[in-house]
Amino acid sequence: MSKKPPLNLLELRPGRLVSWENGDDGRAVLLVPKFRNPLLVNWVLPFFSRREFRVKLDRIGTFVWERCDGHTPVERIAGQLTEAFGAEAEPVYERIGAFLSRLEREGFVSIKPPALSENDHDQQSSRRA
Numbered sequence: 646m647s648k649k650p651p652l653n654l655l656e657l658r659p660g661r662l663v664s665w666e667n668g669d670d671g672r673a674v675l676l677v678p679k680f681r682n683p684l685l686v687n688w689v690l691p692f693f694s695r696r697e698f699r700v701k702l703d704r705i706g707t708f709v710w711e712r713c714d715g716h717t718p719v720e721r722i723a724g725q726l727t728e729a730f731g732a733e734a735e736p737v738y739e740r741i742g743a744f745l746s747r748l749e750r751e752g753f754v755s756i757k758p759p760a761l762s763e764n765d766h767d768q769q770s771s772r773r774a
Contacts, residue, residue: 654742658716661714672701673707674702709745719745
């Protein structure tokens with residue numbers, strides 16, 4: 646069996662998994678369900694005033710979050726971040742990598758590898774035949 650090549654952070658495409666809204670200050674507020682288990686949702690959640698935890702992002706986190714659409718690669722997000730925030734966003738790749746890693750670990754985003762191009766798909770199909 647051949648090993649899969651390591652994933653390149655810049656080619657990954659993060660996608661949001663939780664709802665969100667803009668706060669009063671324009672920053673993103675993630676709405677994370679308190680419970681995902683159906684029994685807890687039905688029996689315990691009615692005793693809480695809110696159905697979700699609210700996670701408030703800073704300006705840079707909001708900028709990145711808004712671009713986590715499952716289609717935009719991290720490389721493009723990093724370029725846009727650098728254009729918008731300049732030196733304030735540095736070190737941009739480490740910052741985005743750590744932020745997306747945390748979001749994925751918490752279940753707030755999924756990180757997809759780049760889609761196979763037609764050429765890659767044809768090569769993989771011919772190897773299997």
